[in-house]
Amino acid sequence: xxxxxxxxxxxxxxxxxxxxxxxxxxxxxxxxxxxxxxxxxxxxxxxxxxxxxxxxxxxxxxxxxxxxxxxxxxxxxxxxxxxxxxxxxxxxxxxxxxxxxxxxxxxxxxxxxxxxxxxxxxxxxxxxxxxxxxxxxxxxxxxxxxxxxxxxxxxxxxxxxxxxxxxxxxxxxxxxxxxxxxxxxxxxxxxxxxxxxxxxxxxxxxxxxxxxxxxxxxxxxxxxxxxxxxxxxxxxxxxxxxxxxxxxxxxxxxxxxxxxxxxxxxxxxxxxxxxxxxxxxxxxxxxxxxxxxxxxxxxxxxxxxxxxxxxxxxxxxxxxxxxxxxxxxxxxxxxxxxxxxxxxxxxxxxxxxxxxxxxxxxxxxxxxxxxxxxxxxxxxxxxxxxxxxxxxxxxxxxxxxxxxxxxxxxxxxxxxxxxxxxxxxxxxxxxxxxxxxxxxxxxxxxxxxxxxxxxxxxxxxxxxxxxxxxxxxxxxxxxxxxxxxxxxxxxxxxxxxxxxxxxxxxxxxxxxxxxxxxxxxxxxxxxxxxxxxxxxxxxxxxxxxxxxxxxxxxxxxxxxxxxxxxxxxxxxxxxxxxxxxxxxxxxxxxxxxxxxxxxxxxxxxxxxxxxxxxxxxxxxxxxxxxxxxxxxxxxxxxxxxxxxxxxxxxxxxxxxxxxxxxxxxxxxxxxxxxxxxxxxxxxxxxxxxxxxxxxxxxxxxxxxxxxxxxxxxxxxxxxxxxxxxxxxxxxxxxxxxxxxxxxxxxxxxxxxxxxxxxxxxxxxxxxxxxxxxxxx
Amino acid sequence: xxxxxxxxxxxxxxxxxxxxxxxxxxxxxxxxxxxxxxxxxxxxxxxxxxxxxxxxxxxxxxxxxxxxxxxxxxxxxxxxxxxxxxxxxxxxxxxxxxxxxxxxxxxxxxxxxxxxx
Numbered sequence: 001x002x003x004x005x006x007x008x009x010x011x012x013x014x015x016x017x018x019x020x021x022x023x024x025x026x027x028x029x030x031x032x033x034x035x036x037x038x039x040x041x042x043x044x045x046x047x048x049x050x051x052x053x054x055x056x057x058x059x060x061x062x063x064x065x066x067x068x069x070x071x072x073x074x075x076x077x078x079x080x081x082x083x084x085x086x087x088x089x090x091x092x093x094x095x096x097x098x099x100x101x102x103x104x105x106x107x108x109x110x111x112x113x114x115x116x117x118x119x120x121x122x123x124x125x126x127x128x129x130x131x132x133x134x135x136x137x138x139x140x141x142x143x144x145x146x147x148x149x150x151x152x153x154x155x156x157x158x159x160x161x162x163x164x165x166x167x168x169x170x171x172x173x174x175x176x177x178x179x180x181x182x183x184x185x186x187x188x189x190x191x192x193x194x195x196x197x198x199x200x201x202x203x204x205x206x207x208x209x210x211x212x213x214x215x216x217x218x219x220x221x222x223x224x225x226x227x228x229x230x231x232x233x234x235x236x237x238x239x240x241x242x243x244x245x246x247x248x249x250x251x252x253x254x255x256x257x258x259x260x261x262x263x264x265x266x267x268x269x270x271x272x273x274x275x276x277x278x279x280x281x282x283x284x285x286x287x288x289x290x291x292x293x294x295x296x297x298x299x300x301x302x303x304x305x306x307x308x309x310x311x312x313x314x315x316x317x318x319x320x321x322x323x324x325x326x327x328x329x330x331x332x333x334x335x336x337x338x339x340x341x342x343x344x345x346x347x348x349x350x351x352x353x354x355x356x357x358x359x360x361x362x363x364x365x366x367x368x369x370x371x372x373x374x375x376x377x378x379x380x381x382x383x384x385x386x387x388x389x390x391x392x393x394x395x396x397x398x399x400x401x402x403x404x405x406x407x408x409x410x411x412x413x414x415x416x417x418x419x420x421x422x423x424x425x426x427x428x429x430x431x432x433x434x435x436x437x438x439x440x441x442x443x444x445x446x447x448x449x450x451x452x453x454x455x456x457x458x459x460x461x462x463x464x465x466x467x468x469x470x471x472x473x474x475x476x477x478x479x480x481x482x483x484x485x486x487x488x489x490x491x492x493x494x495x496x497x498x499x500x501x502x503x504x505x506x507x508x509x510x511x512x513x514x515x516x517x518x519x520x521x522x523x524x525x526x527x528x529x530x531x532x533x534x535x536x537x538x539x540x541x542x543x544x545x546x547x548x549x550x551x552x553x554x555x556x557x558x559x560x561x562x563x564x565x566x567x568x569x570x571x572x573x574x575x576x577x578x579x580x581x582x583x584x585x586x587x588x589x590x591x592x593x594x595x596x597x598x599x600x601x602x603x604x605x606x607x608x609x610x611x612x613x614x615x616x617x618x619x620x621x622x623x624x625x626x627x628x629x630x631x632x633x634x635x636x637x638x639x640x641x642x643x644x645x646x647x648x649x650x651x652x653x654x655x656x657x658x659x660x661x662x663x664x665x666x667x668x669x670x671x672x673x674x675x676x677x678x679x680x681x682x683x684x685x686x687x688x689x690x691x692x693x694x695x696x697x698x699x700x701x702x703x704x705x706x707x708x709x710x711x712x713x714x715x716x717x718x719x720x721x722x723x724x725x726x727x728x729x730x731x732x733x734x735x736x737x738x739x740x741x742x743x744x745x746x747x748x749x750x751x752x753x754x755x756x757x758x759x760x761x762x763x764x765x766x767x768x769x770x771x772x773x774x775x776x
Numbered sequence: 777x778x779x780x781x782x783x784x785x786x787x788x789x790x791x792x793x794x795x796x797x798x799x800x801x802x803x804x805x806x807x808x809x810x811x812x813x814x815x816x817x818x819x820x821x822x823x824x825x826x827x828x829x830x831x832x833x834x835x836x837x838x839x840x841x842x843x844x845x846x847x848x849x850x851x852x853x854x855x856x857x858x859x860x861x862x863x864x865x866x867x868x869x870x871x872x873x874x875x876x877x878x879x880x881x882x883x884x885x886x887x888x889x890x891x892x893x
Binding site: 568569570573574577596600601602603604608612615616619622623628631632635638639642645646648649650651652653654657658661664665668669672673691692694695696698699700702703706707709710714716718719722723724726727728733734735736739740744747748751754755758759761762765766768 | 777778779780781782783784785786787788789790791792793794795796797798799802803804806809810813814816817818820821822823824825826827828829830831832833834838839840841844845846847848850851853854855857858859861862863864865866868869870871872873875883884
């Protein structure tokens with residue numbers, strides 16, 4: 001099981017190394033990867049159907065509780081089959097679709113990466129592992145949407161989808177950490193066994209909010225739906241695979257997966273019902289006035305995702321059965337509709353349904369798949385769509401959140417009927433409109449179009465499966481739907497999908513939907529005028545609001561960067577010092593008053609006063625001088641007076657060192673810098689005053705800190721140690737020297753190393769002659 | 777005397793900071809040197825200053841007794857002086873180099889030298 005996840009990752013690396021081979025027709029062999037995975041999971045069917053759960057675990061980071069543990073139950077199996085099964089078709093199709101593209105090798109790397117990540121996501125038995133795969137799907141989706149990286153629209157859409165899903169990912173991680181913290185484990189199987197132990201915890205609302213934010217962003221629920229239409233910038237096989245059949249269902253998968261853990265409470269079902277219900281109607285209305293085939297499909301996909309969220313929110317067993325059936329039905333018909341759209345786009349160069357028409361005669365085989373898919377989406381009796389639509393109505397009728405026959409109950413049913421009518425129309429618009437009627441005079445249709453079998457076979461098979469499953473509903477019923485529902489509902493389920501349920505309200509609703517949808521389909525004529533009319537309403541759409549927020553963030557960070565990082569050293573120094581001052585003042589203020597013990601102070605003599613006066617005079621000269629030489633000399637005077645202070649206070653070694661170093665510095669300064677221009681002086685009084693205040697403030701603070709430190713009791717332990725052992729251990733009379741060359745001899749050696757390096761630097765910089773070209 | 781030194785440290789720091797905030801590179805360098813001096817005195821002061829009794833053991837004794845200056849801060853300062861000389865020397869030469877390139881010791885001229893060369 002682990003191997004099936006890793007296989008894709010391993011193969012994904014290959015195209016990078018085998019560029020030459022990859023760009024030949026052998027690339028289509030990559031479809032073997034999903035095929036193998038599909039066959040593997042097909043063989044797992046009987047075991048899972050009998051109710052067992054397969055687990056496999058390998059240590060990864062055991063100290064963090066992150067293990068490569070996988071769990072295959074009914075729900076995972078359904079998704080693995082969808083991912084690998086549709087994957088086969090997509091791989092074959094994508095090869096033909098993109099074979100002339102120069103980055104086709106990259107494309108398959110991303111696609112394999114996505115497939116493996118998605119498999120990992122649905123199989124993970126560890127929350128953190130699940131999160132990693134979750135982010136990997138977002139990442140691969142980013143690369144695939146931005147695949148046509150020359151186009152600005154693609155890049156922008158890729159960024160939007162990545163930020164949206166990435167933001168959701170953060171919330172999801174927060175929810176996972178909260179769950180793991182409360183439950184004490186990150187293991188999904190254990191969490192499922194524990195059940196909902198959170199509903200009385202004070203963080204329960206927070207967990208649900210974070211969790212649903214993660215799931216809703218991924219599954220494009222209102223108000224985060226806007227990234228999905230943008231994601232249609234990706235090559236069509238990607239749209240079919242990621243943005244309709246698999247990745248966007250990850251959020252649905254997650255909600256289903258966590259229903260036994262977090263669900264069963266109104267706080268859980270209510271947001272699902274509200275958001276799902278609103279999204280499904282909002283999106284389907286949005287799909288009806290579009291002229292771009294892919295936009296229609298994108299919005300109807302969002303609507304379908306809304307339906308799924310809604311069904312999970314209904315929370316009854318029928319609701320879960322309906323959700324699972326609809327996942328299968330939708331994946332089949334929507335993927336084939338997308339693939340058909342891709343063929344039209346590839347061969348005719350347009351996806352505009354206001355100009356397309358009459359293609360049924362030119363490409364009959366494609367038209368056949370499209371019509372099959374559209375009929376399945378409309379829920380024609382005999383298709384799997386019909387069964388799933390029946391179940392949707394059954395679940396809505398049986399929902400327990402409102403009293404039967406109350407207004408709320410009727411509202412839900414009305415919502416479901418309206419949405420489904422809209423979905424019928426959208427399906428017909430995408431699957432039937434381009435193939436019937438007469439084409440607009442704006443485009444010229446070739447009389448005969450050759451379609452490679454790699455292009456038409458995948459949608460054909462997918463659409464056919466829709467009808468095979470629809471005619472023989474007991475096939476998926478026990479093997480796939482039952483175990484999947486069991487893993488959501490935690491009870492043995494027998495869905496008993498059937499083609500004929502007898503005369504009932506549900507059947508009536510289904511037929512009404514089909515009839516109303518078909519009738520309305522003939523009345524709706526999408527045109528660019530209508531589209532533009534509706535576009536006016538988009539000003540207040542979530543997408544614009546999010547874009548506005550992003551812009552605010554951008555300008556904000558830009559202005560902060562410009563302020564903090566403006567490229568002027570003195571500005572940085574100024575900010576750092578100001579910040580340090582604020583910190584120090586706060587600490588000093590916190591620390592209480594300062595006492596000075598006058599009895600401990602030593603007296604002051606006339607020599608010292610004179611020395612200090614000279615020092616202050618030198619500093620003043622340094623500040624006022626306009627000549628560099630004077631300034632350097634003044635600095636050295638400061639050094640010499642300090643040297644005198646060392647002499648007064650029993651530090652002969654320091655005095656010696658300071659004296660020689662000062663002299664050396666002056667000599668070096670004069671030798672090297674005597675030919676520099678006069679001092680720069682900018683007579684900006686305001687800046688000078690500001691800097692003086694900051695500087696004097698810092699000086700005062702340092703003085704206060706010094707007083708504070710002197711207040712501390714003095715410990716003479718170290719001092720006594722050296723006094724006692726300088727001669728007895730190290731045989732030296734000068735204690736300072738002994739410390740430097742004996743007790744701390746190693747430090748001194750490194751100091752010498754540092755000095756030598758500095759010396760080498762000085763030497764080489766002085767010796768290095770500028771080439772004339774380097775001189776400005 | 778301690779109080780005078782405390783004030784002196786403050787003055788040295790203030791002057792140093794003021795110089796660092798100037799545009800001239802030479803002033804920047806001098807400012808850093810002053811900060812170094814101020815810090816040295818600060819460390820010196822922390823060891824309780826004593827007049828006229830350096831930490832040197834007399835002719836006929838093996839151990840320092842009575843009152844003597846603290847040798848630890850002195851050893852630290854000695855190291856600091858030498859290292860800061862290394863720094864200053866290197867910075868001076870670097871400054872020279874920059875001047876050779878740009879004919880200026882204005883820090884602001886360093887901002888976008890790549891475009892000019």
